[in-house]
Amino acid sequence: MSVDVREREFLWGEELRIDRAVRKLRLGGDDRPHLVDATMLYAPRSGGVKRYLSAKRAWLKHARPGVRETLVVPGAKSMADGDDIVTIKAAKLPFGDGYRWPSNLRKWSNWMVSLRPSIIEAGDPYTPGQAAIEAGQRLGVPVVGFCHSDPAALAALHFGEWAKKPVQKRWAKVFSEFDQVVAPSRFIASRLNEAGIENVACRPLGVDVDTFRPDRRDRAWLLKKLGLSSDARLLVFAGRPAREKNVDGLVQAVQRLGAPYHLLLIGAGAGLPPEDRVIPMDYERDPKALARLIGSCDAFVHANENEPFGLIVLEAMACGLPVVGVSRGGVSETVDNTVGQLAKTSDPRDFAEAVDALFGRDREALSLAARERAMERFAWDRVFTDLSALYAQVARAPAFADDSQALPVH
Secondary structure, three states: OOHHHHHHHHHHHHHHHHHHHHHHHOOOOOOOOEEEEEOOOOOOOOOHHHHHHHHHHHHHHHHOOOOEEEEEEEEOOOEEOOOOEEEEEOEEOOOOOOOEEOOOHHHHHHHHHHOOOOEEEEOOOOHHHHHHHHHHHHHOOOEEEEOOOOHHHHHHHHHOHHHHHHHHHHHHHHHOOOOEEEEOOHHHHHHHHHOOOOOEEEOOOOEOOOOOOHHHOOHHHHHHHHOOOOOOEEEEEEOOOOHHHOHHHHHHHHHHHOOOEEEEEEOOOOOOOOOOOEEEEOOOOOHHHHHHHHHOOOEEEOOOOOOOOOHHHHHHHHOOOOEEEEOOOOHHHHOOOOOEEEEOOOOHHHHHHHHHHHOOOOHHHHHHHHHHHHHHHHEHHHHHHHHHHHHHHHHOOHHHHOOOOOOOOO
8 A cells, every 4th residue: 555545544534533522512503702721731630831721721611601612632632532632642641641743744734723713722843743733824823832841951951052053943943933922921931032032921820729728737637647745847849850850959958958847849850769758658649649648748949940830839828828939930030039039049058058058937917918919819710810811812702801790700
């Protein structure tokens, strides 16, 4: 069988899958403005991007019933489910913690075109983002690029400084083709500006203040579970075991501090050799269980000085935890001396000093201030109201900003 015949059969089969999916999604006759979210940053153990998308979908359903949203992500096979989620078949990344790598740009573009969106939001500059640009051009609809990471900084960290410029050049080219770019922090906005991207709007991520709240705290339960005494000072970090999270720096900092400090690593401790004063714990999928774990500790620690935003930091603050961060990157825009302590650098010595300084302050006042800031500035309702207003402007679809049909919250 020739290559051309196999390709035609593949395309024919894909068209059938798309047709079945469109019918399952019941798009016919639905004339509401339609937002399509597309990203590869979505996996069983995903972090902030997945939580942002899940929260936005839930918010749109009750706060903006006059619009529709469909999520397009990689999966084991190409299909649509009954909850407006489309998965497109993609291979798993080796050692990628469940992430998949989409490779067929045209296939992704065809799926997005078939959904007939009014506006597309791309959550990455890779195949889904590039396919979103192509789909937007084919349909004549605007495409928003949400910049959740700094690939150039990641390239430099993993491969050396030589990799930074070529990756930044490619990154800038993709983002220059979006009709609107969104950054979660001024830190990422400045990176985009440095790369020549000007149409950048800052829209922070947020937090579910009803799930992450101080009354889930049960310190005695957690200390007993971990085998620690009541005088322990329990630090916590939750996240992926990725090099950019600087987990090694946190471990070195707690070792410098010594007794009575201990470090609980939720998810991020996978693969680490045993360390005195460091307690690894498996990834916690249940948000309420995660809130109980984080809220039962004494302080949250985050030592990534290139963090684009740090959604987990907001979740800790909403639980009433003071935060120790670094005075650089997205976390420094959320945390200050009112709600925690900022280290001068991510060096373990500087970070240990900041932790020690935090425990010399009024942590009860810091805890109250952290919760208040999370509620006032970063509750999802406020965040998504502002983001939806941007969609309304870019797509020229007032329904995104219309709250008159909002459903009551129970």
